[in-house]
Amino acid sequence: MKQQKMVGVVLAGMMAFSMLAPQAEAKTVQVTLHATEVDLPIDNKGTMYRTWTFDGKVPGPVVRVTEGDTVEFTLINDKANKNSHSMDFHAARLDVVKDFGSIKPGEDKKFTFTATYPGVFFYHCGSDPMIQHIARGMFGTIIVDPKDAKALPKADREYVLIQSELYPNPDAKEEMMQNKWSNVMFNGGVFKYDPVHDPAATRWLQAKPGERVRIYFVNAGPNEFSSFHPIAGIWDKVYASGNPKNVQTGLQSFVVGPGDAATFDLISPVEGANAIVTHSLKGALTGAIAVLMFSNDADPKMGHGEQILVR
Ligand SMILES: [Cu+2]
Numbered sequence: 001m002k003q004q005k006m007v008g009v010v011l012a013g014m015m016a017f018s019m020l021a022p023q024a025e026a027k028t029v030q031v032t033l034h035a036t037e038v039d040l041p042i043d044n045k046g047t048m049y050r051t052w053t054f055d056g057k058v059p060g061p062v063v064r065v066t067e068g069d070t071v072e073f074t075l076i077n078d079k080a081n082k083n084s085h086s087m088d089f090h091a092a093r094l095d096v097v098k099d100f101g102s103i104k105p106g107e108d109k110k111f112t113f114t115a116t117y118p119g120v121f122f123y124h125c126g127s128d129p130m131i132q133h134i135a136r137g138m139f140g141t142i143i144v145d146p147k148d149a150k151a152l153p154k155a156d157r158e159y160v161l162i163q164s165e166l167y168p169n170p171d172a173k174e175e176m177m178q179n180k181w182s183n184v185m186f187n188g189g190v191f192k193y194d195p196v197h198d199p200a201a202t203r204w205l206q207a208k209p210g211e212r213v214r215i216y217f218v219n220a221g222p223n224e225f226s227s228f229h230p231i232a233g234i235w236d237k238v239y240a241s242g243n244p245k246n247v248q249t250g251l252q253s254f255v256v257g258p259g260d261a262a263t264f265d266l267i268s269p270v271e272g273a274n275a276i277v278t279h280s281l282k283g284a285l286t287g288a289i290a291v292l293m294f295s296n297d298a299d300p301k302m303g304h305g306e307q308i309l310v311r
Pocket of ligand 1: 035052084085086125126127133138
């Protein structure tokens, strides 16, 4: 009798504990993106390029939801555009024809999906020719945070880096098919965060020594693989597709193919800089280097809120 009572108390305690565990409530999230065809700078000098975009930016906005959320998505293809566009979320399981199919300028379309798997996922336009729609800038990331807030160690700062190739002539689909790129970029700019290789660069990533810096890395391609490496650092943890279950420890580099993504955690024990690169060196030396400065005076705003994707 006494024993039964004790089991009852223990079970009630366990139930109360599980109710208190930090599990986010699933919600419905409305996401609307506009396909727009605009001129944007692709380097620190301000060289303009005829891009195709989501919401007038390369990369497009960071979409962020929690595992289990329902995403009600609307794509609007602006009337002023000349081309059909579409949306392909790698975080969704849907019908490729009905949901990811193209719409003409002046049209819009909706689809709904549940973000079942936590992680970091690519999104992109899939309209024909897909290689050109991606090369011209129609890509971004959707981060699906795990519903268990303790599934990943707490990050002190977060950054998004999206790698892509620059093709000098945005109209030359054949040159894209032949992989004739001139530069590899992070977040749509040549040496965007690298004042060492380009004195015109005014931005870099910042953190303090000892902080856990989490980088959501996406390789938009459309063609090149990335051997993602922090020069003078070691990845403390790498999560393939950003899923907490896919954890690896103490890696020097990790290959992320075109259309793929991974989450990388980095902690520096010292002040100084790391250079985050694709160690495929033609890519790094033509523009895919981001300086991450570890300093006790790091700007507290960097790596938080809107400053996870440094524009
Ligand atoms: Cu498109």
